[in-house]
Amino acid sequence: MASVENGTPAEKDDHLIVALKPREAESPQNSGGFTPGAHSIVRDLQQLNQGFWSSRHGKPIVLLLSAVVVVIVINMFGQVWLNRWNGAFFDAIELRDTGEIGRQLVRFIYIVGIMLVLVVAQTWLHETTKLRVREWLTQHLFDAWLVGGRPYLLGASGNTGANPDQRMQEDARHLSELSTNLGIGFAHQFLLLTTFIGVLWQLSSDVVFDIAGIHVDVPGYMVWCAVIYALVGSLMTWAVGRRLIGLNAARYAREAELRYNLVRVSERAEAVALYRGEAGERRNLDVALANVLSTTRELIFALARLTWITSGYGWLAIVVPVIVAMPGYLQGQLTLGGLMVVIGAFNQVQQALRWFVDNTAAIADWRATLYRVAVFDRSLRRIEECDTCIDQIQLRSHPQGYLVFENVTILTAFGKVVIAKANEVIKPGERVLIVGDSGAGKSTLLRAVSGLWPWGNGRILLPPRSSMMFMPQYPYLPLGSLRLAACYPDTPQKYTDQQVKAAFQRVGLKDLIPSLDVEERWDRVLSQGQQQLLAFARLLLHKPAWVFLDEATSALDLDNQSSVMAMFDHEMKGVTVISIGHRPSLEKFHTRHLQLKLMPEGSQLSRRVLQPDTPPEQPKTPVQAWLKGAFDKLSSIISGATDSNK
Helix, strand or coil: CCCCCCCCHHHHHHHHHHHHCCCCCCCHHHCCCCCCCHHHHHHHHHHHCCCCCCCCCHHHHHHHHHHHHHHHHHHHHHHHHHHHHHHHHHHHHHHCCHHHHHHHHHHHHHHHHHHHHHHHHHHHHHHHHHHHHHHHHHHHHHHHHCCCCHHHHHCCCHHHHCCHHHHHHHHHHHHHHHHHHHHHHHHHHHHHHHHHHHHHHHHHCCCCEEECCEEECCCCHHHHHHHHHHHHHHHHHHHHHCCHHHHHHHHHHHHHHHHHHHHHHHHCHHHHHHHCCHHHHHHHHHHHHHHHHHHHHHHHHHHHHHHHHHHHHHHHHHHHHHHHHHHHHHCCCCCHHHHHHHHHHHHHHHHHHCHHHHCHHHHHHHHHHHHHHHHHHHHHHCCCCCCCCCCECEEEECCCCCEEEEEEEEECCCCCEEEEEEEEEECCCCEEEEEECCCCCHHHHHHHHHCCCCEEEEEEEECCHHHEEEECCCCCCCCEEHHHHHHCCCCHHHCCHHHHHHHHHHHCCHHHHHHCCCEECHHHHCCHHHHHHHHHHHHHHHCCCEEEEECCCCCCCHHHHHHHHHHHHCCCCCCEEEEECCCHHHHHHCCEEEEEECCCCCEEEEEEECCCCCCCCCCCCHHHHHHHHHHHHHHHHHHHHHHHHC
């Protein structure tokens, strides 16, 4: 029977990946040929934009984009002004009019000064927009991620939920920057096109072909030349460059795997060193690096093939407008200045039309990044959906605040039974120890109570969720100070300095009191036992009515275990305690226990009363222990003397 007892990654992946598998295949890293259609791009954009207009970021971003458009429009007028100056300047050169040349140079300084101000303003607005878009997108993902156990479930959702750190940091940053660059760039080129296409159409009327003595005037001749040239280049570029989408997606996935392996070795450095496992970790890292290099190598060849098109297209663009406009100049219909105006207008139109050619690699990169972020966002929003073949355990509130299991069957995500038809009632104030063989489903039962394990059927009636605190075997210590760790998830401001110090004193961590406000990686500095004591200090501060201990004293010696468990007879008397543990020494701190026994049809729940009428033995102070020992010894001496007299 498969069950998640200690929550190992392998077990969790096996159980959850089926239940959390997305509706469509969403693993571009498995294939370099990923080429989604336009409908999927629209779907991804609509999905990510949900809530944008109602968010606090929507209005500032729209205002910034509006300001960018205004600056671009003004810039377009400047470009037209500059193009006209270009014609007047070259006409002055053709006439060898030095006075006019000087006046045109002065005008040029004015034009360039104004254009420079516009370019600086556009750059500032552009970069600020990227910053705002990244802020919105990252917080959008944060909002969907940090909700009701989703980080835990996401970790088991397979490739779609892998490496959430990269999805929310690197991918979100990259998508924000690419979206802003491409969006503003497209708007710029579109406005450029609408501005100059009319100019070029008008100038095309000056180009008349003389064929066999017949004058042929093609309306908009140079416009059609620019359109055809750009269209041919775009089609060739897309045919060669579309494979970059899948390759970029694969590269990001491989880079994330390499970074995960590096972080994992760093986080588990002590264990690796103790096992002398450096060689094995090096092999794993070499494999991850080889995957990155292999994908990057394919990407390099694809970019090289694309460069044949884009660079060749760019070089041809130098002479194409001259060749297209040359008939009008050679036939005397255009002056040199007129020729330069036509060439300038052609270049502007052609530059706008070749936007796709110039940005094919960036568009492929953007599409791959959009895909990864959208898949991650979809995984977050589907995280609570299970396959239709797997039922869900119903969680309800109990009117009297009891914990009740009603025919609860807990399944793996494959539908295999872990715990079969459990029925039990736990009342406030009870102390219950859950025991059983490894793999019987003890920890899974607590996960079901917490709502992290919905697979199964039956009902669990719960006390108020705010009254419960779960203490895992490995306590979570957030980044920051010890004070922050002790108060987590509350803020340190909620508790007085005296309360925090008293909690540390009570659990035996008085030596750490001077370091309460020192920021450190305490999860590395403190031993496992110290971390468990810190978790009990946290418990003292929060004082929940229901406490769930999942091997929460496994790293403590018997004296420390007795000391912290004594809190439930003194500082936290009357609190309901539900424990999971294997130590026989835990029994004396509980009044009854529940046993999970492995059976072919699933673990069966049975109960046994430990000490229904006798409270748990209280730990004794050293003085009390010495007095009791002396009294017992004196009683033994008196008893021996009495026996001798008899």
